[in-house]
Amino acid sequence: MVLLRPGIPCACGRVEHLHMEQEKKLKVLCLHGFRTSGGFLKKQISKWHPSILQQFDTVFPDGQFPAGGKSDIEGIFPPPYFEWFQFDKDFTEYTNLEECIAYLCDYMVKNGPFDGLLGFSQGATLSALLIGYQAQGKALNDHPPIKFMVSVSGSKFRDPSICDVAYKDPIKAKSVHFIGEKDWLKVPSEELASAFADPLIIRHPQGHTVPRLDEASVKQLSEWSASILEDLKNADAPKASNSESSGNKD
Numbered sequence: 001m002v003l004l005r006p007g008i009p010c011a012c013g014r015v016e017h018l019h020m021e022q023e024k025k026l027k028v029l030c031l032h033g034f035r036t037s038g039g040f041l042k043k044q045i046s047k048w049h050p051s052i053l054q055q056f057d058t059v060f061p062d063g064q065f066p067a068g069g070k071s072d073i074e075g076i077f078p079p080p081y082f083e084w085f086q087f088d089k090d091f092t093e094y095t096n097l098e099e100c101i102a103y104l105c106d107y108m109v110k111n112g113p114f115d116g117l118l119g120f121s122q123g124a125t126l127s128a129l130l131i132g133y134q135a136q137g138k139a140l141n142d143h144p145p146i147k148f149m150v151s152v153s154g155s156k157f158r159d160p161s162i163c164d165v166a167y168k169d170p171i172k173a174k175s176v177h178f179i180g181e182k183d184w185l186k187v188p189s190e191e192l193a194s195a196f197a198d199p200l201i202i203r204h205p206q207g208h209t210v211p212r213l214d215e216a217s218v219k220q221l222s223e224w225s226a227s228i229l230e231d232l233k234n235a236d237a238p239k240a241s242n243s244e245s246s247g248n249k250d
Contacts, residue, residue, distance in 0.1 A: 025057040026055060026115040026116060026229070026232065027059065027115050027116075028056045028114065028116045028118050029061070029107075029108060029114045029118070029127075030042070030045070030059060030123070031061075031084065031104075031117065031119040031122075031123025031126055031127055032060070032062070032063065033120045034083050034122040035067040035069070035072065035073075035082070036073055036120075037079075037081055038060030038061050038062045039062075040077045041060055041210075042058070042060045044120065044210035045210055048210075048213055048218075048221075049213065049218050049222075052218065055229055056116075062080075063082030063083050063084040064082070064084070064103045065082060065083050065086075065096060065100075066080060066082060066083075067079075067080070067082060067083055068083065068086060083122070084100045084123065084126055085100045085126075090158070091157075092158045100126070101129070101130070101139055104126070104130065105143070109140075109142055109143050112144075114146065115147050115148070116146060116148040116149060116228070117131065117146055118149070118152075119149075119151060119152070120154075121185070124152055124154025125154050125155050125156070127149050127154070128151060128154055128156070128175075128192055128195065128196075129157060129162070131146045131149055131173050132165070132166030132168075132195070134146060135169065135172065135173075136166070136168060136169075138165055146173055147173055148173055148174040148175065149173055150175075151177045151178065151192060151193075152178040152211075153178065153180065153185050153208050153209075154177065154185075154189055155189060155191065155192050156188065156192050156195060166195075170195065171196045173196070174200075174224075174231075175196045175200065176201075176202060177189060177193040177201050178202050178203075179193070179202070179203050180203075180206045180207050180208065180211065181203065181205045181206070183206070183207050184208055185208060200224050202217050
């Protein structure tokens with residue numbers, strides 16, 4: 001039993017609240033690349049130092065469409081494989097993109113809210129589109145604003161009707177972009193980074209892959225992650241203060 005003198009509030013609830021805040025993880029939706037799977041992306045980022053992702057609750061859904069052809073990871077990682085949408089060789093015409101966006105918006109509302117997005121290749125391209133669309137009021141209107149994105153080998157869509165909306169203004173969400181020196185999407189990845197207001201670009205010597213990180217890259221990504229957590233903590237501080245004030249009035 002805890003005995004209190006009259007007029008002295010119990011700190012137990014506040015301590016418990018602070019403990020819960022410290023343990024709270026940021027929820028991140030992770031979108032895999034073309035004709036792979038959520039399980040494969042989970043394996044891909046497992047090569048990163050555990051400390052980088054320990055503050056994040058990562059979710060790895062599969063694309064809604066089964067792979068419509070050969071996968072580049074056959075013999076490397078077991079099937080089934082999936083794709084988010086289909087496209088022509090110039091990446092200017094897309095099939096099932098609207099269905100894909102509707103599916104992901106519904107998934108995020110039902111399974112979220114999500115604080116951030118992480119994507120590889122097609123998944124990164126989609127992640128940026130969702131954030132750009134949300135900023136312009138075209139998607140995710142019933143989901144809180146996405147605050148950050150991790151892009152590995154992402155690119156911009158090339159259809160002007162999409163670009164004129166998604167990339168109309170610099171995207172304000174915090175972002176980090178991994179760009180490979182030997183990646184066939186190196187230039188498109190740089191173009192995607194330029195669509196964000198203040199992107200952090202981490203370059204690596206590898207190709208179209210989730211890279212292993214050297215010590216400098218681990219430091220950059222860890223500091224970026226810490227800044228995200230700090231920003232969100234500061235954003236939540238006024239809410240907690242207001243809640244305490246209203247509680248004291250009672």
